[in-house]
Amino acid sequence: MGAQPSDTAPHKNPTLADVAAAAGVSIATASKALSNRYDVAETTKVRVLEAAEELSFSPNLLARGLLGGRTQSVGIITSDLEGRFSLPIMMGAEGAMAADRSTVLLSNSRGNPELELQHAKALLSRRVDGLLLVGDTPEPRPPLRLQTVVPVVYVYAPSQDPADTSFVCDNAASAKLATERLIGAGRRAIVHLGGPAQSLAAIDRAEGTRLAAAAAGLELIGGAPAMGDWHETWGWSSVHRLLDEANEFDALVCGNDQIARGAMDALEARGLRVPGDVALIGFDNWSVLCADVRRPFSSVDLNLDGLGRAAIQTLITPGAPVAGIHKLSGLIVDRGSIE
Amino acid sequence: MGAQPSDTAPHKNPTLADVAAAAGVSIATASKALSNRYDVAETTKVRVLEAAEELSFSPNLLARGLLGGRTQSVGIITSDLEGRFSLPIMMGAEGAMAADRSTVLLSNSRGNPELELQHAKALLSRRVDGLLLVGDTPEPRPPLRLQTVVPVVYVYAPSQDPADTSFVCDNAASAKLATERLIGAGRRAIVHLGGPAQSLAAIDRAEGTRLAAAAAGLELIGGAPAMGDWHETWGWSSVHRLLDEANEFDALVCGNDQIARGAMDALEARGLRVPGDVALIGFDNWSVLCADVRRPFSSVDLNLDGLGRAAIQTLITPGAPVAGIHKLSGLIVDRGSIE
DNA sequence: CTGAAAGCGCTTACAG
DNA sequence: CTGAAAGCGCTTACAG
Numbered sequence: 001m002g003a004q005p006s007d008t009a010p011h012k013n014p015t016l017a018d019v020a021a022a023a024g025v026s027i028a029t030a031s032k033a034l035s036n037r038y039d040v041a042e043t044t045k046v047r048v049l050e051a052a053e054e055l056s057f058s059p060n061l062l063a064r065g066l067l068g069g070r071t072q073s074v075g076i077i078t079s080d081l082e083g084r085f086s087l088p089i090m091m092g093a094e095g096a097m098a099a100d101r102s103t104v105l106l107s108n109s110r111g112n113p114e115l116e117l118q119h120a121k122a123l124l125s126r127r128v129d130g131l132l133l134v135g136d137t138p139e140p141r142p143p144l145r146l147q148t149v150v151p152v153v154y155v156y157a158p159s160q161d162p163a164d165t166s167f168v169c170d171n172a173a174s175a176k177l178a179t180e181r182l183i184g185a186g187r188r189a190i191v192h193l194g195g196p197a198q199s200l201a202a203i204d205r206a207e208g209t210r211l212a213a214a215a216a217g218l219e220l221i222g223g224a225p226a227m228g229d230w231h232e233t234w235g236w237s238s239v240h241r242l243l244d245e246a247n248e249f250d251a252l253v254c255g256n257d258q259i260a261r262g263a264m265d266a267l268e269a270r271g272l273r274v275p276g277d278v279a280l281i282g283f284d285n286w287s288v289l290c291a292d293v294r295r296p297f298s299s300v301d302l303n304l305d306g307l308g309r310a311a312i313q314t315l316i317t318p319g320a321p322v323a324g325i326h327k328l329s330g331l332i333v334d335r336g337s338i339e
Numbered sequence: 340m341g342a343q344p345s346d347t348a349p350h351k352n353p354t355l356a357d358v359a360a361a362a363g364v365s366i367a368t369a370s371k372a373l374s375n376r377y378d379v380a381e382t383t384k385v386r387v388l389e390a391a392e393e394l395s396f397s398p399n400l401l402a403r404g405l406l407g408g409r410t411q412s413v414g415i416i417t418s419d420l421e422g423r424f425s426l427p428i429m430m431g432a433e434g435a436m437a438a439d440r441s442t443v444l445l446s447n448s449r450g451n452p453e454l455e456l457q458h459a460k461a462l463l464s465r466r467v468d469g470l471l472l473v474g475d476t477p478e479p480r481p482p483l484r485l486q487t488v489v490p491v492v493y494v495y496a497p498s499q500d501p502a503d504t505s506f507v508c509d510n511a512a513s514a515k516l517a518t519e520r521l522i523g524a525g526r527r528a529i530v531h532l533g534g535p536a537q538s539l540a541a542i543d544r545a546e547g548t549r550l551a552a553a554a555a556g557l558e559l560i561g562g563a564p565a566m567g568d569w570h571e572t573w574g575w576s577s578v579h580r581l582l583d584e585a586n587e588f589d590a591l592v593c594g595n596d597q598i599a600r601g602a603m604d605a606l607e608a609r610g611l612r613v614p615g616d617v618a619l620i621g622f623d624n625w626s627v628l629c630a631d632v633r634r635p636f637s638s639v640d641l642n643l644d645g646l647g648r649a650a651i652q653t654l655i656t657p658g659a660p661v662a663g664i665h666k667l668s669g670l671i672v673d674r675g676s677i678e
Numbered sequence: 679c680t681g682a683a684a685g686c687g688c689t690t691a692c693a694g
Numbered sequence: 695c696t697g698a699a700a701g702c703g704c705t706t707a708c709a710g
Contacts, residue, residue, distance in 0.1 A: 027704080027705095038679090058463050058464045059464055059704075060405070062410070062702090066687065066704075069686095288625070355688060366687090379696085
């Protein structure tokens with residue numbers, strides 16, 4: 001009795017003081033033994049470690065964070081309800097963080113700038129070391145209207161302010177890559193079935209296709225990319241139209257996998273073989289459409305996971321992030337629909 | 340000079356002391372004015388509020404959390420890489436949290452129990468008020484091997500320990516609902532195209548279908564649910580087989596939307612109309628398969644968002660959560676493929 | 679190698 | 695209505 005370790009109250013986390021008492025050392029020494037960054041006698045260190053283990057000691061990171069240093073956490077605000085694009089980005093980011101023993105604080109702004117601002121403030125109140133703003137379209141967005149002492153990085157949707165740091169997909173370069181691949185496989189009569197003419201992603205992908213064709217001295221069938229919408233039906237009806245109008249074509253670059261899927265179905269319905277008669281490539285590499293299906297097809301993977309990782313790297317690396325828009329190119333996942 | 344508000348260092352968050360100094364009051368009074376929970380003179384309150392606004396004061400929640408109360412945050416550990424099921428659950432959870440001015444700390448265990456444990460400890464070190472463990476299959480899982488002072492709730496994959504609290508989808512009840520709907524629409528010759536015979540989700544969905552049919556005095560075509568896998572090809576080939584073997588059927592209950600999609604395609608290929616000749620319903624309500632397509636079809640929505648909300652409610656409600664497995668039923672989203 | 683003390687930024691009894 | 699003081703759980707110079 002007397003100098004005994006105090007009985008910890010039933011539902012309370014043990015503190016460093018409890019560990020120190022159990023090990024018969026001062027709090028300072030216990031702290032040093034645990035941190036492994038100061039000279040502590042080996043036997044003392046062992047005693048402290050055992051005591052900590054015994055008590056299931058879990059250091060209070062709030063206290064540590066309060067000491068002024070970094071909290072080893074970043075806040076991610078996603079604007080995407082569907083998660084179609086943001087999920088892989090988030091997972092990449094989380095993976096990069098976890099490898100660093102850091103944590104992600106997640107919020108969903110639901111595309112609402114007011115809510116985004118509110119969440120940003122809340123995350124900053126928790127003293128995150130940085131903020132990742134994940135958009136759901138490639139259109140540049142207004143910057144966060146908030147002074148922050150920690151860095152902010154925009155992902156997928158870049159900030160309109162060139163002084164900010166943004167990471168985005170290079171849709172044009174990726175489409176070029178896909179088209180070059182088709183041309184490399186001997187295709188000459190290429191059609192681009194694009195998304196909506198107002199969508200920047202659709203425009204960039206169409207332009208990338210056109211540029212790659214032009215570089216090979218080719219003009220797209222129809223004279224220009226055919227812009228429509230993002231749905232299967234557009235791919236389906238476009239192929240029927242092309243065939244009905246007796247267009248000759250041997251390759252289809254589709255603006256996304258849904259269009260590609262519609263096109264695949266139409267080609268099958270008309271008795272054409274892929275890639276025998278027509279080569280085809282989609283965009284987004286969404287497995288439910290291009291991999292996990294009756295007739296898999298090749299697709300451009302935008303490497304969203306890598307985008308998230310890259311953004312986090314930049315965010316948690318000490319020093320101000322490099323300003324400007326960083327574009328990351330995708331890569332082709334081949335499933336035999338090209339050649 | 341002298342009693343002037345100190346010039347805040349360039350890259351540092353203002354503290355309550357800064358606000359108090361700017362407003363010419365003590366820290367205690369500034370705190371009370373901001374918290375709005377104590378008697379403070381109206382004019383004083385206004386001065387403090389203005390000072391806080393002026394300095395863009397953002398209270399340090401780490402400090403507040405350190406005072407021993409709750410941190411207004413929960414940790415979510417998801418085991419699902421794909422996010423197919425966990426994303427809607429997470430979004431539901433996040434929504435329920437945000438409405439409460441709380442924050443989500445997110446980790447991904449990638450289905451690895453060791454990593455899960457590690458992440459749980461890390462989150463607990465950040466003193467979250469509770470832990471949500473989101474699985475990716477309905478199979479019961481071993482409980483987290485960790486003593487926690489805060490509540491733990493399992494979602495989607497229940498804990499094997501009945502003393503734990505779990506929230507899961509009621510696959511059987513949902514399949515019953517779907518089948519009853521078909522029967523209500525006058526269908527009598529029902530086929531169930533199920534997932535893998537080893538999958539609990541597939542088994543429950545099949546059993547729910549069988550029970551609903553039996554309750555109406557019907558036996559499933561083929562005598563029992565047909566179990567296969569989760570892919571389109573299985574739906575596609577099953578329908579061809581049924582027709583080749585001259586089975587008579589007027590309704591298809593599919594174990595998921597991919598099977599349903601394959602079945603839809605086969606029915607079309609064989610010249611049958613939906614729902615004219617055959618009614619069809621899928622499972623999961625995955626819009627890329629059942630809504631956003633050439634021929635939309637009805638599907639069971641498992642209300643994963645609601646599952647996430649319910650779990651969070653339980654988690655953040657003071658008092659120990661009710662032990663046991665709470666089952667939530669889905670609902671039918673009709674797109675005209677039933678009648 | 680060890681420990682007493684100050685301090686991170688707040689909140690909350692407790693006096694006045 | 696206001697403020698001085700203690701304290702939440704840690705870390706880090708600073709003495710010894």
